[in-house]
Amino acid sequence: MAQPIRILHVFGGVSLGGAESRIMDLYRCMDREEIQFDFLVHAECVEARKAEYYDEEIKSLGGRIFVLPKFKVYNYIQYKRAIKDFFKMHHQFALVQGHMTSTASLYLPVAKKAGIPIGVAHARSAGVDKGVKGIITKLLRLPLLKRADYCFACSKEAGAAVFGRKWGKSKKAVVLPNAIALEKYIYNEEMRDKLRKELGIEDCYVIGHVGRFHYAKNHEYLLEVFSSLHAGMKERNVRAVLLLLGDGAGMEPIRQQVKAFGLEEDVLFMGNKKDVENYYQAMDFFVFPSRFEGLPGTVVEAQAAGLRCMISDKITPEVGICRLVHYESIDEPADLWAKYILENALYVRCDMYETIKEAGFDVKEQAAKMEGFYKTGKM
Known part of the structure; x- marks a missing residue:
């Protein structure tokens, strides 16, 4: 042989x-x-x-x-x-x-x-x-x-x-x-309900991010956005939660920033997960304010899961496969990002399999x- x-x-x-x-x-x-x-x-x-x-x-x-x-x-x-x-x-x-x-x-x-x-x-x-x-x-x-x-x-x-x-x-x-292994990420409402229940966030509005804790990912700005969004959601009597997946040497400074904002109960550090595809189902909005990227597979995964995505304009246009992606400058105030998310918080999750496949991913x-x-x- x-x-x-x-x-x-x-x-x-x-x-x-x-x-x-x-x-x-x-x-x-x-x-x-x-x-x-x-x-x-x-x-x-x-x-x-x-x-x-x-x-x-x-x-x-x-x-x-x-x-x-x-x-x-x-x-x-x-x-x-x-x-x-x-x-x-x-x-x-x-x-x-x-x-x-x-x-x-x-x-x-x-x-x-x-x-x-x-x-x-x-x-x-x-x-x-x-x-x-x-x-x-x-x-x-x-x-x-x-x-x-x-x-x-x-x-x-x-x-x-x-x-x-x-x-x-x-x-x-x-x-x-x-x-990506596209079929794994397609929106699954049953998995969404199961995981949100396990995490105790059934009635929350969940902002998601997947990425290592590194300078490129700009977690500091992400927390500023979430802090503003958290206040906006509170006015609507909705608890906002930030789900952070990933690991890395830069995690501890971000933990300290969370503590300074008084958001310890609403920012969940999940670490690395083998079943990351399930966590996209639990999210309501994907936020990705990177300083630089090549072409982030996480944003492709989020779109495959039918998530609205707000991402940095430093990221290549090639990752904006469908209408779910909105680009914004990280030079703008974090409040502007939060305002956009609040204004577009409600939408219907769709099956994006064919769209992502046709785009070559x-x-x-x-x-x-x-x-x-x-x-x-x-x-």
Whole structure:
């Protein structure tokens, strides 16, 4: 029996993040007798790396997980040596797909020299962290357009941000939307009632957000919006609740902000959830005031669940698939966001399956396309 083609995906880790979730959705749809995914991740201490969210599932699907030390700039020489050692031992991949674009210009050329025929850099974000870290990231990405065989991006904005303004004119450029397992998110009123009862929020108006606690997500502004909305709903004798799904290093400052606003009982920190699709059902309005994004799969998921969405105008227009999405500037007062939500709070949830599918966001269709790419190396 012929062995499957093996594709190596490079990530910082395999925790419950947007890019990781999208690749796992794709992985589940692959014909794994023909194509298998392996993962190269990074850790502070390679030997002491702790298992992450997707470790067990990856292994159950037949994938392998390899580990490199984290890149810290000052360990440039050691990092390059670790890359060379890795690809010297593991070079039987048909393709390397680097979702960690901050260092892709380092590991893709090494993979190529080791005999791996195709290197892909995959842009997932249209911005960088603030400060020195962001500056270094931009500098490291400068050679990518020349060093990768293909430059994938989840949106036009992400491609231009990561690969430069000339990216769109390059033959290497491919826009690959963040497709989702669409059928899981379709509005389910029975699940909505069940989960709202479990959470004790049956009679509440529920604002939802899904995302890690990170600078990009702008939770500080989200809380300002919710605080204003909470007061407006109180005047209508309705309790407003903010449902926050996600985890991350930035959670504690947000907890302190919630406490300062006196909203401890009405802001629910849910952490990461395996059944995130069920929580969209429990929400009434999805609010996403990010400072920057590539193409947030969470906004696609929310639309699939029939939710009205109010999102930052910093986010690509490509994610506004249907009439449910309203863009607004995060430079505007938070009260303006709250006012819009209050004025549009009541609406009928609809089945958006066909609309989202026709827009190209169904992972089953994307999986078929990617299987062809992985087999031929041609888009």
